[in-house]
Amino acid sequence: MQIPVFTVDAFTNRPFSGNPAAVCLLENDLDEDLHQKIATEMNLSETAFIRKLKPGDDFTKSSCFGLRWFTPASEVPLCGHATLASAAVLFHIQKNTNSVLTFVTLSGELKARQVKDHIVLDLPLYKAYPQELKEVEELIKAAVGDMTVQDVCYSPDTKKLLVRLSDTYERSVLEDLKVSAQHFLSAEKTGKVKGLILTVKGNSSGKGHDFYSRYFAPWYGVLEDPVTGSAHAVLSSYWSEQLGKKEMLAFQCSRRGGELKISVRNDGRVDIAGQTAVVLKGNLTF
Numbered sequence: 001m002q003i004p005v006f007t008v009d010a011f012t013n014r015p016f017s018g019n020p021a022a023v024c025l026l027e028n029d030l031d032e033d034l035h036q037k038i039a040t041e042m043n044l045s046e047t048a049f050i051r052k053l054k055p056g057d058d059f060t061k062s063s064c065f066g067l068r069w070f071t072p073a074s075e076v077p078l079c080g081h082a083t084l085a086s087a088a089v090l091f092h093i094q095k096n097t098n099s100v101l102t103f104v105t106l107s108g109e110l111k112a113r114q115v116k117d118h119i120v121l122d123l124p125l126y127k128a129y130p131q132e133l134k135e136v137e138e139l140i141k142a143a144v145g146d147m148t149v150q151d152v153c154y155s156p157d158t159k160k161l162l163v164r165l166s167d168t169y170e171r172s173v174l175e176d177l178k179v180s181a182q183h184f185l186s187a188e189k190t191g192k193v194k195g196l197i198l199t200v201k202g203n204s205s206g207k208g209h210d211f212y213s214r215y216f217a218p219w220y221g222v223l224e225d226p227v228t229g230s231a232h233a234v235l236s237s238y239w240s241e242q243l244g245k246k247e248m249l250a251f252q253c254s255r256r257g258g259e260l261k262i263s264v265r266n267d268g269r270v271d272i273a274g275q276t277a278v279v280l281k282g283n284l285t286f
Helices: 032-042 080-093 133-144 171-176 181-187 229-243
Strands: 002-010 019-026 046-051 064-070 100-105 108-115 118-124 149-155 160-165 195-201 211-217 222-225 247-252 258-264 269-274 276-285
Touching: 002 080, 019 032, 019 080, 032 046, 032 064, 046 080, 064 080, 080 100, 080 108, 080 118, 080 229, 080 269, 080 276, 118 229, 133 149, 133 160, 133 181, 133 195, 160 229, 171 195, 171 211, 181 211, 181 222, 195 229, 211 229, 229 247, 229 258, 229 269
Parallel strands: 019 046, 064 100, 160 195, 211 247
Antiparallel strands: 002 019, 002 276, 046 064, 100 108, 108 118, 118 269, 149 160, 195 211, 211 222, 247 258, 258 269
8 A cells, every 4th residue: 555645844934843744645544553553653743644535535626624633652632733734735735726625623623724825724722721730730840840830721621731931031941941741741640631831921022922832742642742733722812811912923942943823713713824844755655
């Protein structure tokens, strides 16, 4: 069997930065166990599988596809950067003729559209609620040590814990923070956290980035994710309320780094826009 596969760096316009995702185009149904085997083989934070929903569908002409995401360890319910990468493969490589693509996923229908040199994802917006510090104290200490924490919130829909560091800290402090995410597994005692977001307020002058973040998901086999659309579905809600803004520019300051343009909508969803760079085209053969 041969399956076309692409590696796409998402939320960047430069190769070897942003967040890499593998994208597989499935002409036919794939044995269930092969999804995980391929994702483990690709060994990127996510491998996306685009599938045709009915006979006669075409990667160039059809506008609606199935989409699933797998880490090297398991399937996940939402992945923004691999959705962006999937849309890029369809728009830029398959030359799909539609202005809007719809993906049927575990998180419902997600849409992607081209706007100039960006692809805009229409994602769910997830609220984060104040979290009792005592319950997650050990996890936070494992992540940031004795740094000053300004706010702690939890998103029950995504099982992500959002930890906002003091506004006295600059972006460089977050970037330089040495995090051993493997230790989170034993430090998380509640059983309800599957992702940890560290965030700090950005430049308040109105120029530059509104907020910065890093994201860790060892529970899914991803120690640190370079740029995370699903985390920004939570961050967008939080920072929109905190800053009183609907249009924001965010930067995830992992080692690779990536930029996200955010527009919080009035219908409980968020548009997250990013650029992409295709770095590999080939075939899986087995």
